[in-house]
Amino acid sequence: MACLSVPYAILPSLQQKDDDDIPTIHRSIFSLLDNKRYEHKNMFKNLRGAWCVGSSYGWIVLLDKYAKPIILNPFSETYFVNNLRKSFVVKAVLNHSPFLDDKNYILAIIYGCYCKLAFCCNSSVWVELSDAKNSYCDIVFKNNYLYALAQDGSIEVWDVCQQNPRKIMHVKPTMEIDEQEDKEFPRDLFSTQFYMVLSEREILLVKRYIGNFVNEDGEVVCEGDLLSDEDTQPLICPYRTKHFSVYVLVNSTKWEKVTSLQDRVLFVGANESTSMWVQALPGSEANTIYFSDDRWEEMNMDYSYGGHDWGVFSLQDGSIKLHLPYTNVIKPPPIWLLPTT
Numbered sequence: 001m002a003c004l005s006v007p008y009a010i011l012p013s014l015q016q017k018d019d020d021d022i023p024t025i026h027r028s029i030f031s032l033l034d035n036k037r038y039e040h041k042n043m044f045k046n047l048r049g050a051w052c053v054g055s056s057y058g059w060i061v062l063l064d065k066y067a068k069p070i071i072l073n074p075f076s077e078t079y080f081v082n083n084l085r086k087s088f089v090v091k092a093v094l095n096h097s098p099f100l101d102d103k104n105y106i107l108a109i110i111y112g113c114y115c116k117l118a119f120c121c122n123s124s125v126w127v128e129l130s131d132a133k134n135s136y137c138d139i140v141f142k143n144n145y146l147y148a149l150a151q152d153g154s155i156e157v158w159d160v161c162q163q164n165p166r167k168i169m170h171v172k173p174t175m176e177i178d179e180q181e182d183k184e185f186p187r188d189l190f191s192t193q194f195y196m197v198l199s200e201r202e203i204l205l206v207k208r209y210i211g212n213f214v215n216e217d218g219e220v221v222c223e224g225d226l227l228s229d230e231d232t233q234p235l236i237c238p239y240r241t242k243h244f245s246v247y248v249l250v251n252s253t254k255w256e257k258v259t260s261l262q263d264r265v266l267f268v269g270a271n272e273s274t275s276m277w278v279q280a281l282p283g284s285e286a287n288t289i290y291f292s293d294d295r296w297e298e299m300n301m302d303y304s305y306g307g308h309d310w311g312v313f314s315l316q317d318g319s320i321k322l323h324l325p326y327t328n329v330i331k332p333p334p335i336w337l338l339p340t341t
Contacts, residue, residue: 007276007290007337007338008032009334009336010028010029010055010334011028011029011334012331013026026040027039027040028040030334031283032281032282032283032284048065049065050062051063052332053069053090053270054109054271054335055270055271055336055337056141057098057272058337058338058339059072059098060337061089061092061094061107069089071098071107088113089109090296091138092108092110093108093141093272094106094108094272095108095144096141105121106119106141107119110136110138114135116128116129116135117129117132117136117148119146119160119165127165129158129165131167132148134151134154137149137150137194140197140198142198145158145159149194153194153205154172154173155170155171155172155249171249173250173252185209185243189213189220190209190210190211191212191239193210193295194206194208195208197273200275203248204248204275206247206268206273207244207245207246208241208268209241210240211239212238213225213226213238214239240309241311241313246258261286261287261288262286262287263277263279263286263287264276264286265278265284265289266290267290267291267336268290269310269335270293270336271336272338274338276339285312287315288315289315290312291309292333293310293333293334294333295309303329304328306330307334308324308328308329310322310324311325
């Protein structure tokens, strides 16, 4: 099985027509190493209409046109197929990298409008974590335990390897209110998204600030400022990421803000939230957060935007560089595919 040596992003093929609502089996590969885009023929093995819903351990998680999940290594000739009930998948992660003849992996998902948890292993039967009462925004596996970040900032740890899954830990850290950020990113103009990153011995919480509507200069404005009597459609991309904050879990009791990631690089979005050392990632920048568009609900509501919110944020100076700054829509959205270890 081939392994990646640098991060890649999976994009629609350059040959795909703008008015094609059904994704083709071809894709483009965007490489951080040389900042270029390459065509990849038949990446999805003749699965026309397959849709990316996540990535983990260098594998892509897809749903085919019948909503069946597919675990695919784009640089391998083998993939695994299981049955899936028809549910909307927000995030999908694996507990380890599957081998060519290994079906003992666990696939966990956040699904549905209430962002619940479920997993499957060995068989095609999905198991809902019925005792998981929260609405969740991120999941990550570590040592075969499933870590789940809830919308309220609490963390649950689940043992899903047993016959009867059970919650073995639940902590609800406090977080001090940052008055400066609240003033700079008011709730009437910005939305927030949370991610959880397991970095070395630390647990990080990443807070993403997204301007709900931006004008042609990239400034965050009210929705009405993008409309006119003659044109009731937004002028350009309606939302865009503007800032990130990072917190570290201290003594399982509080989230403490950090000002630098040092030599680390974070990847967040539809992929499994991941921290890596910059020395192992040619073409990347230290103390940065690479992000992709995972605003699933909004990108499925309108044909004119979605997938476009894709770039890199610097914690050093707060700047953002978009990979495709003038693109209104990327369908399906880019998804980071990270090196396996």
